[in-house]
Amino acid sequence: MPDQNITLTDAEHDLLERVRHQQGLDSVQQAAEWLAKSRLRKQSRQISGRGRALYPVDRKPA
Secondary structure, three states, X not given: OOOOOOOOOHHHHHHHXXXXXXXXXXXXXXXXXXXXXXXXXXXXXXXXXXXXXXXXXXXXXX
16 A cells, blocks of 8 residues: 655644553554544445344335
């Protein structure tokens, strides 16, 4: 996978540092990757419907 360079503000860098410490990661780059992957996983679960409650559908006779 090609590397992508991202310019961060000081606030964004501080946020990534906090994520890095919370997740026990070695670098800010790993923290950014972790955040991106976790967001992708969450979105794919919402799209696929995993974890959603299923309700019976009332059908009217034809």
